[in-house]
Amino acid sequence: MISRIARALLGTTNDRSLKAYRRRIGRINAVEPSLAELDDAALQAKTIEFRTRIEGGESLDDLLPEAFAVCREGAKRVLGMRHFDVQLIGGMVLHDGKIAEMKTGEGKTLVATLPVYLNALSGRGVHVVTVNDYLARRDAEWMGQLYNFLGLSVGIIVPGIEDDERRAAYACDITYGTNNEFGFDYLRDNMKYALADMVQRDFNYAIVDEVDSILIDEARTPLIISGPSDEPTELYAQVDGLVKILAEDPLNYDKDEKFKTVNLTEAGSETIERMLAEAGLLTEGNLYDVFNVSLVHHTQQSLRAHTLFARDVDYIVKNGQVIIIDEFTGRMMEGRRYSDGLHQALEAKEHVTVERENQTLASITFQNYFRLYPKLSGMTGTAMTEADEFEEIYKLLVVEVPTNVPVSRKDSDDEVYRSESEKYQAVATLIEECRAREQPVLVGTTSIEKSEIISNLLTSMGIEHSVLNARFHEQEASIVADAGAPGAVTIATNMAGRGTDIKLGGNLEARLQKQLDALDPALRAEREAAIRAEIESAHEIVRAAGGLFVIGTERHESRRVDNQLRGRSGRQGDPGASRFFLSLDDDLMRIFGSDRMGPMLQKLGLKDGEAIIHPWINKALEKAQKKVEARNFDTRKNLLKYDDVMNNQRKEVYAQRREFMAAESVADVIGEMRADTIAEVVERRIPTKAYAEQWESLELREDVQRIFGIDLPIEEWAAEEGIDETHLRERIAEAVDAHMSAKAESFGPDFMRFLEKSILLQTLDHLWKEHLLALDHLRQGIGLRAYGQRDPLNEYKAEAFALFSVMLEDLKEQVSTALAHVELGVDPAANPPVFDPSMLLESHSHSDPFHGELGLAQAEVAGAMPLPVTSLRAEAVDPARPETWAATPRNAPCPCGSGKKYKYCHGNLGPG
Template sequence: MFAGIAKAIFGSSNDRYVKSLSPTVAKIASYEAAMQALSDEELAGQTAKFRDRIAAGETLDALLPEAFATVRESAKRVLGQRHYDVQMIGGIVLHRGEIAEMRTGEGKTLVATLAVYLNALNGQGVHVVTVNDYLASRDAGWMGQVYRFLGLSVGIIVPNLSDEQRRDAYAADITYGTNNEFGFDYLRDNMKYDRAQMVQRPFSFAVVDEVDSVLIDEARTPLIISGPTEDKSELYKLVDAVVKDIAPGDYEYDEKSKSVILTEDGTERVERALEAAGMLQGDNLYDFENTQVVHHLNQALRANVAFKRDIDYIVKDAKVIIIDEFTGRMMDGRRWSDGLHQAVEAKEGANIEPENQTLASITFQNYFRMYPKIGGMTGTAATEAHEFYQIYKINVVTIPTNVPVKRKDDEDEFYKNIGDKFAAITKGIREKQDLGQPVLVGTVSIEKSELLSEFLTKEGVKHNVLNARYHEQEAHIVSQAGRIGAVTIATNMAGRGTDIQLGGNLEFRMADEHSQLEAGTPEYEAAAARIAQEIVAEKAAVLAAGGLFVLGTERHESRRIDNQLRGRAGRQGDPGLSRFYLSLDDDLLRIFGPQTMFAKMMNKNLEDGEAIVSPWISKAIENAQRKVEARNYDIRKQVVEYDDVMNDQRKVIYEQRSDIMDAGAVDDVVADMRAETITTIVGTACPPGSYPEQWDVPVLKETLTDILGLDLPIEDWMQEERVEPELLVERIQSASDVQMEAKAGEIGQESWRDLEKSVLLQTLDQHWKDHLSTLDALRQVIHLRSYAQKTPINEYKSEAFALFERMLEAIREDVTRTLSNLSFRMAPSPFDNLPPMPDFVTTHIDPLTGLDDSADRDAGTMGLISTRLPPLQFAMPNLPAELASDPDSLDGKISRNAPCPCGSGRKYKHCHGQL
């Protein structure tokens, strides 16, 4: 009560913080007249002056008012757009490393130019992170005009660039790219064998667009670079056949966690079926020998029971393609891990692709926490403010709108069942369409969107459907969703990247209706002028009808996703209306809601087709959403806790790799490894405190022969009077040193140094890859320790540390064994008869595009590409058209390791670039 009174009198903490920025905004405005008086050359010259002042010790905060005023005037001249005062507030918030929550249509893209320009002045580079390649290219070209006018360089990171092109882009003052590209480049850099091959430079400042999507939605799964393993497709098919014969009574299904567990009777039936199929060792399913079969059985159960076609995935061209739960988009190339995707492929009779083994991995949480400062922008972040602070230590600031919001948000309407609800929705849509008011309908799955489409078709309501099946038409459908009487059904609207303008979109109408006309011709201009007039008239009619009506067919698990849908209406002061229609059959109510209360109240008191509209029920739904959000936050927090353990180890490994690459010679490192290995060997065979007659001399000799390649007279040394383990270590070490010097002399010191470095890096990478697999397996089972009253995360930390120590010991031993047992002979050229390298696949959820960036198989650095690449003009948009049309003219202009632009799928050096 007192908090409410205080808020009414003094405003919220957010209001007070925004108000505290007013003096800075006023100071920026005070420079406006001076900036207007400058010529273009003088305005562009401000950048050099600012950099001189930074070199003299002036801080970015001190430069902020003048720098922001410079950008405002530059944008006005170059783009014809002047930053509003509220956009200045957004720029200050970004510069301070905070998240600016700005409503849809408030100009977030323009806001970013302020903080990006200011932070690029120190020359350390600024990364602007977008959610898809289209937005990265669009924003780099659009806002890049302002930066280039002011003398700053702009780079862009998109798939299928060569290392040279990536290095140039990262060397620019400002670099645009997607979260996936930045993260994968970091992982790839730490798989390189030479510092000169790396493309990124040290991190400084990042501005993340759609920050809630990048740092929350996508943070549930890590970025993974993987390579193929053995093909086990027959095993998947056999296990799937067994699972398909299981009756529903043979298992228990928890819909909330999507877990499926066999009952006692079910286990017995499965054992008999597996035995008949010849897949069971012994007679017990849970014997150690059947571990792999049990794993695949569990995944096949989940695939057949928990994962639904047209909700979790679709089957297209004999391929299983995941559907993202946040946007309803296809994620072509993205695959579930741990054999689950193969199990779904077996279920659907699709082509089963081999599993992949993780070679490198990192979560977005740990990737973005490497930046000293991060700013973020989105339309919906306030509901996740707690998580942003807990995980990233970033505050969320809600920026006021430039024009007051006129959208009206109606209370939810509740119906007894889904049939009544869809009938009411259809009636509501027809009424609005008759008035000429455009309607945007938000659904949560393809299944629901197509079911509603059937209802509308039966009623004769003309409409468009936007879901994963019609992904190609997306931009055109969304762009025209604001026209008179338009009805658009969308499977979530998060990050669609296309603005809904009332009356229609000129650019897309020209593309749809006059694609044959060339821009700039009199015919094109005449048609554009005519359509522009039609749009103005149509917008006036739509405004008179009440603006865009946003209709939600059910509540999402997250309030933030609901707010994203609502935010499509009421853009820049336009009128609008939003309303959600709910029923007891909705997933949120069915799985998470207070079922007893709702069921009793609605079944007893509601007639068929009758609705309840109550703020109290809406509040109850919001509380259910809060519970789900808290649960999902706990899941993401757990992901971070576990990845933090791996992250500490990742830093050690990557720092060691970096030190090795930077070192001119690693002979001292190799010598230390050999010394530690020898000490361990002797300590194992000759335990401290034991007598010589208790030593295991045969094992010692055998181990020395295996690891060091030395046949030493250990028995003779044992005949001496005062033989000690330290003496053995000293003599073995001396013999090994002589052996290494002789090997180095055979090929020369320079070649030997390169060989040592190469062996060290390759051994490190191999063991790190195996270690990642071990940690993945450990994490799958560590929760079982809770049955012994132990905390799983603490147990995981302890086990992971022990495994890491063992890995370091194994690396020392393997490096020593490899170098000690090397023999040299004349061999054919290393470039003759090379076996083809496997494809390395990059995977990560991208709910905003449905694309996984797996087309960027190796960025021209990791291996051969098995799929045909797009033509050069798409793969490398920065190159001139004449080069794209003639691959032979590219000699010297393209990396020899880059994919050949002819589309053959081979590297340039093996195709048109052959010597």
């Protein structure tokens, strides 16, 4: 009650924000008349003037009124569009580092030009992030005309371009690209071995289009660059054949559709154990013995593939590949793969080639990537429902910007039917009514399967229509462009982030481009006039028929997706209507609706073919959607808490790499690592305050020989009277330093500097990759700590820190060992001291492309591979010659054949 009174008297937070922005509009409009009198050259000179004033100390906020006015005047001249006052408000919201919620059709693309132009004046770069390559190209070309006119450079980042092109694009004042490409470039850059090879510069400011789709929907799945592991794939197909039979009986498993989990029941475990044994896959013990963990993993993923993932809903099979379908946009996510063996299980299920599993080399979530920007903003038509998450995770406030013309769309209450078939029949009947009055219809579905059911129904009724889903992704722009024509019927699988407005009567620009490009220039003017007349006539017909009618065939888990579908109608004051048709068989109703809804509808006398329509139904569904949204928010928030642990370590490693690359020489760092390694080895073999007879002198000698490749008379030194561990450590350090100095002298100073930096970076990358794998394994089982009354997150933090500390210690020893044992493959005296790639004897450049996993597009990272320092060769490891085993990497299998890692076997530094 009190809050309602306060809102009535003082207005909402949103109202107060808008009031402040409106006061500044007058200052922008006041500049407009004087700018209109300038010729093009004088207007363009304003950009140089603004940059000079910034160098003189003026802030971007000081320049905002004039810069916005210049941008608007430029848009009038170049694009033929003038920013509305509400678009100026949207621009100010974006400049302030907030999210502007603007309805579909309000011109968000044009709005972004205002803050982009203003912030690009600083010369530090502005990134405009879109949801797909089509929009990145379109907006860069379209709005690029304005930026180029005003003297700013524009670049675009799309898949398949070379590093030189990427570097040039990032060096521009304004850079367009997708969230995937920006994120991948960040990961690739942090796998490079020279600062000059990196493509991105320091982050400054980003505007994220469809911000809810990128920062909310895609936040659950990280970007990953990975390489194929050596795990065999045959087991997936073998297990799949057994699980397929097992899954036919629901008594064998418990499935929770709410949380999308499935587990074997006791009966299911016994059945699959027997089947695996009969197939010769389970040879000893029971299924859950530690040595059968791989079988458990394959069985669980195969069970998920068969019970939780449906073809043409979650994925499609195309050209012999399993391709994921984005649940929010309905688009194919080519190149993306589910992680942890799930994609391989789906490939086995669909009997296509099973690709090898991948090992993570670098990863980051969008949550942590976009928090790298000092200033971040975004725009979308639907953000208020997730305002709390934006503020808590990203510190982004949402401002709802009013429409230029009031929305006149009529949103009807939902109609609820008892069965899906009744619902679809009602949808078809309404479509027939709309076509009879030449009203265009947009039918929204939640999956390819549902869109094809409706398509088949309409085909049987003789109703012409277009289908927009992952199968017909290539025709997206033309289908959407024609969706507003009189009597047009378009079936779409999710409409989020389509980027093309549905204009009543049809899209004039699309028609002109399609029909005039191949036409004789002499006939163009006449044909263009005819097309304009046709579109204008069709526009009036559609307006008279009631505008675009949006039909939703199911409620989505997220209210935002429903609002995005509705928002396609009623743009810029156009008439329009929307209605959702539901059934008790719908996933949301079945899983999250009340169990009493079905009996309640029967008591109300609901007969076959009839629908119940009541505002209470809408409220009940909205409550169910809010529950799902809250659950998903908790999932993302929990994911972020765990990822923050890795993120802190990632930032530390990446910052360290950059320092190493920027340094002219890392000799001091190498020297400190060598000294620390010597101190650690001495301390291990000579405990503090131990008597001389307790010293492990022989073992210390072997350790020094293994690590540094020199044989020292340590037993003799230890036998000298009056010597202590400090003196012994100093003698060892002197001998090792002398050995390394001699090696450096033989290699030459320039080559030694190159060698030290290369080995340091490559070793760091190798250990970081191993560390990521260890963290993955730690994450998988950490939840079980809750059974022991311990907080899994705190346990994860503590163990992750311990693993990170071990990684840093391993780094010191491995770098020292590699440098001490490395030898030139050619005679350095016959060559100049500066490194020449032609000296190489072999290359470690990886020829296979790395494959992305869930949440990422395929990444080609050949340019990010290590520098080819393999002209240097360490002593080869020969299992038959124990004296060569010292060159074994610590995490590699021990050459003795024990099956243990080297560091836990013959590489163990522990006593004895």
